[in-house]
Amino acid sequence: MSTTLAARSRRFADRVARASRAGSAEPAEPPAEQPPHRELVRRELAAYAARIRLDALLRTHGTPLFVLDVDRVTTQLLALRQELPDVQIHFATKSLPHPAVVHAVDAFGASFEVASRGEIDLLEREGVAIGRCLHTHPVKTVADITGSYLRGIRTFVVDSHGEVSKFHGLPSDVAVLVRLSFPNPEVRCDLSSKFGVAPERAAALVEHCLRAGLRVAGFTFHVGSQTVSVGPWMRAIHRTLALMRRLERAHGIRFDTLDIGGGFPVPYDEPVPEFSALARDIRAALAEAPSRYRVLVEPGRFLSAPAMTLATRVVGTTERADGC
Template identity: 40%
Template sequence: MKAISNISSVSASALCIEEIQQIESSVAQFGSPLLMLDCDIVRQQYQSLQAALPGVILHFALKPLPHPDVVTTLLAEGACFDLATSGEVDLVASQGVPADQTIYTHPIKRDQDIRDALDYGCTVFVVDNLNELNKFIPYKDRAEILVRLSFRNAEAFADLSKKFGCSPEAAIEIIACAQEAGIYVKGLSFHVGSQTMNPQKYVDAIDVCNQLMRDVVALGLPALSTLDIGGGFPVSYSHTVMPIDQFCEPVNAALAKLPDTTTVLAEPGRFIVAPAVTSVASVMGQAERDGQIWYYLDDGIYGSFSGLMFDEAHYPLTPLRQDNQCYPSVLAGPTCDSIDVIAQNILLPKLENGDLIVAKMMGAYTSATATDFNFFKRATTIVMNQHISDELRVV
């Protein structure tokens, strides 16, 4: 097999000495596979977005990483939270999050979902159609509504407006029907899509919402006080993205055109947690197939790398073993399913059984969507820098 020299894309030089020592000691203590959650990075990401969007109230979207230590870390930073299920209600309630620091943004809900949120004390909900609005007639004295608009975005990882949201014309109809039913409409919301690379998508949506808020007043309907600009703020996987402060400059300029009394919310998820988790997997076995070395890891598509199937995230991969000679290789997961392949046609040094593969940017849509398929247990999550204890904790 032909060796290829000096490949840098999978070099352990991407890791500092302290990181390598931390990884090796963690595997020695807890085994593999591991997910290493660094709460300091959660704090840093939250603070950087907060600085980039001054005056915007950030509600962390729990969906990408609904972990108790993420909740408590962000709560200590003064964050609010975006909920979408009764399970997420239970999580924030168990961690002492005040209900008035939450909103419930799933556009489609069962009656029990509404009651669970209201019983907790969360009163702000999202709707995008009349059928959903009518569910709040029994709760009109307790609930406040945001009407979600649709802004299609084929460039995003996930075009969330394909599934949710309505047109401005439909939004006016919903607002008018809400007034007749005695349901309070607090404002508007939108989500331009996950991993949105172009800030103009936010600007265009904000401008439409700004005009719609003015149209509502012109029609004699109650003025809207709130705009939720959703999430979708990009992070760097295999390609560098625009720095968040630069990305948000045009967004802030568009927000400045809103009426002075408008409260602006956002729902960041991936941006806060994606960089905060490092995955560590070990080589279970290996074989040569069609001129490439196949390395079988103890984590894969059905585990922490589940996002490769639906999220299009390309996680930076690094072997701890160093060698100038690299060979065409495949990284496969542990299950008996043939689709369980993490990376193909990559160049790696010759690895031994037990060698470690490290993946960065593993905080979003990884552990949250992992399974126990084939009875391979999910990766163990260890928590660092929570400041409750100086030691690593297993959760």
């Protein structure tokens, strides 16, 4: 991120913090003297285009041209590692299933989150150690589960009773994470209506897994893609850890994994808080977790979006009354 955009992100984070302290849901508008965020983005894109000599690329390849800058994946991974040093990174493969990206993530020492057979095929072709990957799709066929197991995956996700019996007969080194649903209507992409069990119904699902002889390693959630305030993570982490403590006491079991999913935002047309500000509060919330827990993240957009630029030709422009 350029210093100008980074400075704006910092100011945005400060405003959100001030607004939430004042009990207001809406952050204040940016100060009038600032250039609009879109203008800053435009300037940053122009500088980036000059840096990568986009004009020469366009002369060679024409438009539309999709430019993949894998170094930016590594830069984002470094930011994650620096700001959340104790978490294990599992790149959400579906966000950019490209061999060059797989290599960059693997070379960095991070692992992968997969949700389909095609993603495992890709990782296998690129020589990734599949045993470190997570399979996070809460709805699978028995063949998906068995095939993934045979290829090395040991950790899966469930969010319903019906899914549990599909694990019957697999060796005891299989474990599941129970996916919780935390609705987040403010986010660009709220996944909670599609996936996850409500926290108040999670105990029954864990008990069902235990009765079926399926080991529950812990919990996972996704607060929604492009989440621009830390509140949803703080609440979800706090509630999940309380649930884990309660279930450990009630059943005499020990969980070992807390997966806080993806959702980390990137600046498009609107400013987003600086990642270091989000991460600082996430670290504080995670301080409640027992040290024996491994904490996982599954970033998709945060690693992929900055690496992708689409160059297209503008054929014509006009201004319409509705502003669109």
